[in-house]
Amino acid sequence: MPDPTPHELLTVVLGSTTxxxxxxxxxxxxxxxxxxETDQGRYAAKVGYPIEATTEWPAQEWTARAPGREGAILRHLGVEVTYGEWERGTWNVQPWREGTSLYDLWEPCRAEGSAKEPDLGDALSCAQAVAALHARGWAHGDIQPAHLIVGQDGTELIDLALARGGPIPGAYDFPFPGCLVHYxxxxxxxxxLATGxxxxxxxxxVYALGASLFISATGWRAVAYPDDAPRPVQRQAVVDGPHRPxxxxxxxxxxxxxxxxxxxxxRPTSAEVCRALS
Incomplete structure (x- = not known):
């Protein structure tokens, strides 16, 4: 079955919001x-569906469950979110997080010839967001610069579908498949590599946050491997190390x-990182 179009997918959530x-x-x-945008405010609407197998990618079913799983996690964390199922997967509607991703925020630091240094306050804000999640008994599982949204009132962690720390409805749960290998x-x-x-x-x-800070400041992945390397090759490079200076x-x-x-x-704990950056 071909992937649905964005227009088709949006009709899935129109019943829950206008x-x-x-x-x-x-x-x-x-x-x-x-x-x-709705009369009640600004939201992020997410719809998931299975990834069909191709000559380059194996089929993935967990992507269909991810929005529902994230909805259940956000509900655990006290976020006002709606979520549900549709014929090919799950969806959620959650508050929009206003701000700039860490990678985009530190772009001037990566410019050729730039003398601008990364802002320690931004790094601290990101560490505080991670530490706050850990203090509540959760691990994020997918920390990367795009998921660190730095705003005027601090940093928001987004995309929590892979997080672990509390009970998840069985219909939405799935084993952790790994994340973006850079982090x-x-x-x-x-x-x-060993088990899938x-x-x-x-x-x-904490490692993922360190790799996120590093790539945002320098433009380089923490571990070197070819850009077009298959995922197993990337992962083996991470296992073998070492990381870049x-x-x-x-x-x-x-x-x-x-x-x-x-x-x-x-590694330091996220709370220790906060103290070191304060």
């Missing part, structure tokens, strides 16, 4: 997201170096 305006934010295999801790990549799955942890989140000046570089330790127990 947009006065809409903007397609993301339309990729398995997930479509809109920024919508996977070595122990996560090793487990995915892994378990998100606060320690792996952390050429970020000042206290931020020292903190990132510690966060990227290949041994989970040697």
């Amino acid at each position: 947009p006065t305006s809409r903007r397609l934010v993301l339309n990729r295999r398995g997930s479509t997201v809109w920024d919508i 996977e801790a070595p122990e996560i990549s090793k487990s995915v 799955y892994a378990m998100p942890t606060p320690e792996a989140d 952390v050429n970020v000046a000042g206290p931020l570089g020292k903190v990132i170096e510690a966060m990227l330790s290949p041994t989970p127990a040697d």
Whole structure:
């Protein structure tokens, strides 16, 4: 069955809300997201469906469940969210998070010849958001610069569909399949290579945050591998290491170096990262 069109997918959520305006934010295999305005406010609307197998990609069923799973997690965390099912998957409608992704925010630092250094306040804000989630007993599992939204009142963590920390309705749950390899801790990549799955942890989140700070500041992935390398090759490079030299000046570089330790127990906790950056 071909992937549904964005127009077809939006009709799935129209029954739960009446947009006065809409903007397609993301339309990729398995997930479509809109920024919508309603009389009640601004929201992100997400619809998931299975990824069909191709010559380059295996089939993935978990993407269909992801919006529903995220909805259940956000409900656990006290966020006002609606979510449900449709014939090919799940959907959710949640408050829009206003701000700029960490990667976009630090773009001037990556400009050729730039002397601008990353803002420690931004880094602290991101660490505080991660630490707050950990303090509530959850691991995010998919921390990356695009999921760190820095606003005037602090940083918001978005895309929590892969998080672990509380009970999830069985109809929406699925094993953790790993995340974007640029930000996977070595122990996560090793487990995915061996079994196909892994378990998100606060320690792996700290590694992912360190890799996010590093790439946002420098433009470089923490671990080097060819851009077109298959996922297993990428993961093996992460497992084998080492990571690139952390050429970020000042206290931020020292903190990132510690966060990227290949041994989970040697990494600082997210609370310790906050104290180091304060």
